[in-house]
Amino acid sequence: MSRPAISVKRVREDEQRPFTELWMSARVEAGVSPEVAARAASEGRVAAALGREDVRAYVAMADGRAVGFAVAATSPFSALTEAPCVTIDQLYVVPEARKHGVARQLMSAVTVYADSRGCEQIGCNVPAQHREANRFFARLGFSSQVVRRITTVSALRRRLGTDEQRTHSLEALLHRRRSLRARAAQSANRLAG
Structure with missing residues (x-):
């Protein structure tokens, strides 16, 4: 059985539907409920x-259907350097199209994009628990440079013990009000945008 021909094209504003459907599938596969993924798409997050x-x-097509996508962004490698770097934020291939060269084709498109932006480096965000994805990137020459750890602000505050110190103070009350206002403003901006 021969492999289907794979074509990769940039996602344009008028061609977002196949990409959005794949993005929602990737979110569901990552553990997000279909309703939450659909709501995020309908709220305009993708657009x-x-x-x-x-x-x-970029979206990869095989036999007339979307089978994978890559999302990349250009930014400095770190806050203290000015050298631009393309970071692959997401790379996804539908399960039945994996191991057929789709991801490699998407990576080729990202490489052309990095060249066009004058970037000498390409980075990627790969969840530590995704062994196959980590192997794929390692085979392409990506090495582990940093480990990105994430926590919530409230969890860190508890761990640092600052919750107890600020519980009864006026500063704590003002801080909470500012945080609530900032979150409300962010939510309003997301809904408006």
């Missing part, structure tokens, strides 16, 4: 991301 100048998305 907002694709509308940014520093973000580029």
